[in-house]
Every structure is written in C-alpha cells, then in structure tokens.
Amino acid sequence: MxxxxxxxxxxxxxxxxxxxxxxxxxxxxxxxxxxxxxxxxxxxxxxxxxxxxxxxxxxxxxxxxxxxxxxxxxxxxxxxxxxxxxxxxxxxxxxxxxxxxxxxxxxxxxxxxxxxxxxxxxxxxxxxxxxxxxxxxxxxDECTEREDEELSCDHYCHNYIGGYYCSCRFGYLLHTDNRTCRVECSDNLFTQRTGIITSPDFPNPYPKSSECFYTIELEEGFRVSLQFEDLFDIEDHPDVSCPYDYIKIKAGLKSLGPFCGEKAPGPINTQSHSVQILFHSDNSGENRGWKLSYSAAGNECPVLQPPVHGKIEPLQAKYSFKDQVLISCDTGYKVQKDNVEMDTFQVECLKDGSWSNKIPICKGTEIDLESELQSEQVTE
Incomplete structure (x- = not known):
C-alpha cells in the first residue's frame, strides 16, 4: 500500500x-x-x-x-x-x-x-x-450572427473587419448607445382649429429612447377637445403605472395621465386653448403607438334677438367665439347706432363670451314717413 x-x-x-x-x-x-x-x-x-x-x-x-x-x-x-x-x-x-x-x-x-x-x-x-x-x-459578421437582440441595430447594420456600426433611416438620429434610432420631435406646433397628431411612424412601431412634444396653441377663447382612435398600443407594466412608455397631457393648470397600455383614453375636453402633449419611450419595445384628432370650439355668446323691424343674418340657435352676425332693417327703416344711421351693422362674439356691441334699433326714415302720410290722405 x-x-x-x-x-x-x-x-x-x-x-x-x-x-x-x-x-x-x-x-x-x-x-x-x-x-x-x-x-x-x-x-x-x-x-x-x-x-x-x-x-x-x-x-x-x-x-x-x-x-x-x-x-x-x-x-x-x-x-x-x-x-x-x-x-x-x-x-x-x-x-x-x-x-x-x-x-x-x-x-x-x-x-x-x-x-x-x-x-x-x-x-x-x-x-x-x-x-x-x-x-x-x-x-x-455581427450584423447576421449577433445573438443578443438588445445589442443589435435598430435600423441598419454595417459590418467591417473587426467590428460593425449602426445607422438610421432618414429623419432619425443615432442615440448615444450607437445602436438605437430615435427621433427629434420636440418642436411640433399646431395652430389650426382641427388636426391629427400621431406617434412617429404610426401605425408602425414608434422609435425608442425618444421624447416627443406636441403643442396645440390657439387663440384664447377656444377650448380644445381630444379624441384618441381605437388603435392604441403603448408599452405598459402589469403592476406599475406606465413605467416605460407613456403619454402625458397638460392643459392650462390641469395635468392628465400618464396613459399607456392597449385601451385608449376616452374623449378629453381640456377647457383650454393651449395643450401640451408629451410622449416618452424607453430603449426597448415594439409597440405601435397612437393617433388622436383634436378640434376646437369657441366660448359661447348669448342668443341674439333681432330688433323690431329688423333681422339678423345668420340667425342661429347658438353662437360662439369668432362668429359674426349682420343686423339690417326692413324697407323704410335704417339701423341707428349712437345717433348714426346706417344700412347694416355687424357684431362679433368675443373670447370672453360677450358680444362686441349691443343690438342697434331700426328707425323709420323721414322720406318714408312722409310717403306714408300722403298715402293716408289720398285714401281719405
């Protein structure tokens, strides 16, 4: 042993x-x-x-x-x-x-x-x-053999001896991680009373690592309403409220959101003429994004009654900011405003919901009064 x-x-x-x-x-x-x-x-x-x-x-x-x-x-x-x-x-x-x-x-x-x-x-x-x-x-050949998808290029991959590099489609910028393609979308200004806003590339997946700002800026006196479409797909989390990608909306002093997931928010009446929309995406995910339409309604003015012996055009059941009406009188009468006679007079609905002027009166002209008197004498 x-x-x-x-x-x-x-x-x-x-x-x-x-x-x-x-x-x-x-x-x-x-x-x-x-x-x-x-x-x-x-x-x-x-x-x-x-x-x-x-x-x-x-x-x-x-x-x-x-x-x-x-x-x-x-x-x-x-x-x-x-x-x-x-x-x-x-x-x-x-x-x-x-x-x-x-x-x-x-x-x-x-x-x-x-x-x-x-x-x-x-x-x-x-x-x-x-x-x-x-x-x-x-x-x-990292472009074809790379197994780790988190390190692959978002758009284009270019292989060279000893390495590779990524590039992006037109309109995109390469992120500091040198593989993610993001968009520069911070200066989107909408000034029309109606419009459509979407996430970048909608309905295709939106870019990663991006911060998009959309501003709806109308005249004071309008109120903006938002309506999201049914296709709403933003990355979410089952337990935490929108930790990855989200939409936030600010209207005046009111903040709404964050919104994410697959169920779109219902109609939103912001009660403001100025609305800011922030859309944030992190560095992962392949969600399709969102689309909304917006419209603006003006503050309402009181219903107008035409003057005696006069009429209003157009005659409507409701008037709102920027609406204009024209007052005119029947034959033999003139519009009188501040002791001045005129054929017509125009008033406009203002941003605070008031009219620019009071409704004038219709006053009979002297010539027409004399003609009416002569006609009565001949009859006698």
Whole structure:
C-alpha cells in the first residue's frame, strides 16, 4: 500500500512538472503536440490560450491527429474550450461510438478566446505521433450572427473587419448607445382649429429612447377637445403605472395621465386653448403607438334677438367665439347706432363670451314717413 501511494505521488509530481501554459495573441499560428512528429511523452499536459481582438473569432483545424484510444477519452486527449463551454474533446485515431477525432472539421469559437489542452497519461502501449494544428482569426459578421437582440441595430447594420456600426433611416438620429434610432420631435406646433397628431411612424412601431412634444396653441377663447382612435398600443407594466412608455397631457393648470397600455383614453375636453402633449419611450419595445384628432370650439355668446323691424343674418340657435352676425332693417327703416344711421351693422362674439356691441334699433326714415302720410290722405 505504501508503495502504491508513493507511486501515485511520483506520478502527480511528474505531471505537475511537465504541465505548462502557452499564451498566443497572434492572428494566426501553428500548434503541435510535444515532440511532434515523434511520439509525445507520457504524463504531459500543455495548454494553449489563444486570444484575438474583439470582433474576431478563432478557427482551429487539424492537419494530423494520432492519440491513444480510450473510452470517452479518459487517457490521452485534446480538449478545446472557451471560458465557459467545452467545444470538443478528441482522442484516438478514428471516430467511434465513444471516441471522436477532428477529421476535416474545423472548430469555431463563439468569441475571441479559445483554450486547447493536450493531456497524456502515465503510459502508452504503442507509439502515437500526436497532432499538428493551425488556427486563424476570422472576422465576426455581427450584423447576421449577433445573438443578443438588445445589442443589435435598430435600423441598419454595417459590418467591417473587426467590428460593425449602426445607422438610421432618414429623419432619425443615432442615440448615444450607437445602436438605437430615435427621433427629434420636440418642436411640433399646431395652430389650426382641427388636426391629427400621431406617434412617429404610426401605425408602425414608434422609435425608442425618444421624447416627443406636441403643442396645440390657439387663440384664447377656444377650448380644445381630444379624441384618441381605437388603435392604441403603448408599452405598459402589469403592476406599475406606465413605467416605460407613456403619454402625458397638460392643459392650462390641469395635468392628465400618464396613459399607456392597449385601451385608449376616452374623449378629453381640456377647457383650454393651449395643450401640451408629451410622449416618452424607453430603449426597448415594439409597440405601435397612437393617433388622436383634436378640434376646437369657441366660448359661447348669448342668443341674439333681432330688433323690431329688423333681422339678423345668420340667425342661429347658438353662437360662439369668432362668429359674426349682420343686423339690417326692413324697407323704410335704417339701423341707428349712437345717433348714426346706417344700412347694416355687424357684431362679433368675443373670447370672453360677450358680444362686441349691443343690438342697434331700426328707425323709420323721414322720406318714408312722409310717403306714408300722403298715402293716408289720398285714401281719405
């Protein structure tokens, strides 16, 4: 028993003494088993660590391979691995059910590092010549091979030797993360009384990492109403209120929102002539966005009654800001305002809901009064 322990201790000591690591940093190189093309020694362990620049991967292929055969490569072997993955474990002279040889197949690393370990046990029954291998750095096409979608380009990807870069469609700007395409949408001003506002690219997915500001600015005296369409799709969260993407609306001193999810807000009467809409998106998601229409109604003025012997055009049941009406009189009468006679007189509904002037009166003219008197005398 003592001799057996001494023997194992001696073997371990020899193994430890013969093990060493070789660091390789060139873009290509040549690796051979110890003593190649002569037989390799027993109790030997060599590790080659190959590192190439980021943006490259490593291709390894064997020109010759001749190792001792063993079940599941327990004795002598060549192991190819990365930091966290075994890519291959080779031994023997030909592939069997329990052993694998490289043959003509090349091995590709997923990244810029590959480790190759050669290990021989304490004895070989025959003469084995080992292996002869070559490696080279190969460019990674990040545009087609990138597995992490969070690091992929939003719009266009351009590969070059050793790396890649992203670009955006016309009208978009590349974000500081150099992959996300955002829009510059902070100066959207709407001054018409009706209009339509949408998220960028609607109904296609809206851009990421963007802050969009839309301002509806009308004359004081109008009140803006908003109506969202049924297609409303903004990223949300089941437990937290709109932490990712959202719409916020500010009308005068009143703030509404945030709004998100798949259910659009109902009609919104802002009671204000000035409305600001903020749309925020974070750096993820593929939601389709939103569309709204807006319209403006003016403050209402009291209903007008035409003067005696006069009429109002147009005669309506309701008048609002900016509406104008024309007062005229029947034949034989003149509009009188501030002791001045005129054919017609115009008044306008003002922003505060009042009329610009009082309704004038219709007064008969002197000529027409004389004609009426003469007509009565002839009758008599």
């Amino acid at each position: 003592r001799w057996l322990l001494l023997y194992h201790a001696l073997c371990f000591s020899l193994l430890k003494a013969s093990a060493h690591t070789v660091e390789l940093n060139d873009m290509f190189g040549h690796i051979q088993s110890p003593g190649y093309p002569d037989s390799y020694p027993s109790d030997s362990e060599v590790m080659w660590n190959i590192t190439v620049p980021e943006g490259f991967r490593i291709k390894l292929y064997f020109m010759h391979f001749d190792l001792e055969s063993s079940y599941l490569c327990e004795y002598d072997y060549v192991k190819v691995e990365t930091e966290d993955q075994v890519l291959a474990n080779f031994c023997g002279r030909e592939t069997t059910d329990t052993e694998q040889t490289p043959g003509q197949e090349a091995i590709l690393s997923p990244g810029s590092f590959m480790s190759i370990t050669f290990r021989s046990d304490f004895s070989n029954e025959e003469r084995y010549t080992g292996f002869d291998a070559h490696y080279m750095a190969m460019d990674v």
